[in-house]
Amino acid sequence: MSIDSMFTHKMWDEDELGRMVEGGVPFPMLSDAGGKVGTVYGVYDEEAGVEARGRFIIDPDGVVQGYEVLTPPVGRNVNETLRQVQAFQLVRESKGGEATPSGWRPGKATLKPGIDLVGKVWQVWKTDQAFD
C-alpha cells in the first residue's frame, strides 16, 4: 500500500516489477491517496506526504501480532518476516503451549513455558542458539 493511485500501480507492475517477478506482483497493490489508512497505522508522514516502510503481521482473527517500520532508504528483510509468521503460526497451533526463543527458526527447539521451566531456561537454551 502506498499513496500512489491504482493507475500508477498498474504501470509500475507492467513496466518494472513484472520484469523482476514472472507474472507480476501476485498480491493486491493498494492505493492510499491522502494517507488516511497510513495515518491510522501510524506510518504516514504528513510533511513528506508519503508512507514509511511499515509491515504489519495480522493473524486470522484480525489481531496485530507484530510490526516493523523503517524509513524509506532501507529495505526489508523478507526472510525475517516469514520467520516471524512461522513462529506466530507455531505458537497459535500450540494454543500458547509453546514459545519460540530468540534465534528460533523452523526446526529449532521451542520452549514450553510452565512452572517447571522457571529459572531453568539456562538448562535447555544456550545463548549461541540466538545466533546462526
Place this chain on the structure above:
Amino acid sequence: MGEEIPAGCARPTGGPVGDAPAETARKQPEQKEETMIRVGKKAPDFSAPGYHKGEFVTVKLSDYLGKWVLLCFYPGDFTFV
C-alpha cells in the same frame, strides 16, 4: 480477493472502515499523533482501491479474516528500494 471496480477517470480512494474519528481528531490535534496500533489488539479495518493481476479491485482488510495477512506500506512506486 476483492471486488472488481471499473477503470474510470475518477481516482477512487479508500479509508478506515467503521467508527470515523476524523472529526474529533481535527478538534483534538494532540491525539492525532498517537498511533492506534498495538500488538495483541485488532488491526483497524479499512477498504482501499488497488491493482491486482490486470484488474482494478477494492480490498477490505476484514475480507481476509481467517487468513494470515502481511500489510506492507512503502514510500511510493518507482522509489528504488
